[in-house]
Amino acid sequence: MSDSPGLVQFLNAVSEMARGADVPPVLPVWERELLNARNPPRITCMHHEYEEVHDTRGTLGVMDDHNTVHRSFFFGPKEIKALRKRIPQTLGPCSTFEVLTACVWRCRTVAFGVDPDETVRVSCLNNVRGKRGLQLPSGYYGNAFANPAVVTKAGELCNNPLGYAVNLVKKAKAEMSEEYIRSVANFMVIKGRPSYTRTGNFIISDNTRVGFQEIDFGWGKPLYGGLAKAMSIISFCLRFRNSKGEEGVVVPICLPLQVMERFGQEVKRMIAEEIASKL
Numbered sequence: 001m002s003d004s005p006g007l008v009q010f011l012n013a014v015s016e017m018a019r020g021a022d023v024p025p026v027l028p029v030w031e032r033e034l035l036n037a038r039n040p041p042r043i044t045c046m047h048h049e050y051e052e053v054h055d056t057r058g059t060l061g062v063m064d065d066h067n068t069v070h071r072s073f074f075f076g077p078k079e080i081k082a083l084r085k086r087i088p089q090t091l092g093p094c095s096t097f098e099v100l101t102a103c104v105w106r107c108r109t110v111a112f113g114v115d116p117d118e119t120v121r122v123s124c125l126n127n128v129r130g131k132r133g134l135q136l137p138s139g140y141y142g143n144a145f146a147n148p149a150v151v152t153k154a155g156e157l158c159n160n161p162l163g164y165a166v167n168l169v170k171k172a173k174a175e176m177s178e179e180y181i182r183s184v185a186n187f188m189v190i191k192g193r194p195s196y197t198r199t200g201n202f203i204i205s206d207n208t209r210v211g212f213q214e215i216d217f218g219w220g221k222p223l224y225g226g227l228a229k230a231m232s233i234i235s236f237c238l239r240f241r242n243s244k245g246e247e248g249v250v251v252p253i254c255l256p257l258q259v260m261e262r263f264g265q266e267v268k269r270m271i272a273e274e275i276a277s278k279l
Contacts, residue, residue, distance in 0.1 A: 006141035102165035116155025
């Protein structure tokens with residue numbers, strides 16, 4: 001029915017009315033026709049996020065949702081700084097989301113032991129509100145996102161420095177133009193609303209600025225605001241304050257048990273090696 005910004009809009013409306021407001025501060029807007037396909041529809045961009053993929057070698061990490069465990073990984077200032085040290089300055093400014101997405105994607109691929117010649121991909125969920133040309137009104141609460149993907153060989157991802165993965169994540173985000181979004185809408189019509197690629201794919205969304213932490217029903221702001229857990233191949237970046245009072249980002253993730261153990265070890269190794277090298 002809605003994406004994260006739409007959900008936060010709804011929760012803010014309820015919280016404002018719980019505190020005495022007569023009407024929501026931002027009135028809801030339907031207007032789904034703003035994201036309709038062209039007539040006739042036509043696809044103008046490449047959409048790796050919807051490609052059909054077959055796990056021919058059995059290493060691409062096809063998960064049984066009933067045989068996974070869930071963990072959340074906290075990245076505070078120390079951990080994020082250590083990861084940033086691995087990124088060459090030639091890449092230019094990199095957001096925390098780009099750095100963490102690259103790290104998690106790379107470590108996840110290593111943990112699954114994907115064949116080096118297999119193709120893997122990462123899809124970054126991007127909010128389309130505010131995109132030039134779309135003119136979505138304030139109050140639009142439906143699904144307004146796309147998830148462009150980039151692909152690479154597993155061997156290239158795992159054997160190159162972290163900057164290689166960061167560069168790919170930056171490319172995925174850069175795909176988000178008005179034309180790309182229009183092309184997605186047309187793709188849905190022509191292809192019959194296919195599901196996103198599950199085999200060899202990792203999907204992640206940046207929810208650190210959506211506003212979950214600001215919702216107040218009259219009892220103060222929440223200790224935590226955001227998704228309760230990751231969903232299969234989909235993870236999120238969420239703001240969080242740990243037990244030490246450190247502000248950072250938490251990333252929930254679902255993986256098979258043995259893969260989760262290797263994933264945790266790989267994340268720890270990437271951070272610990274960089275910290276140790278600076279001592």
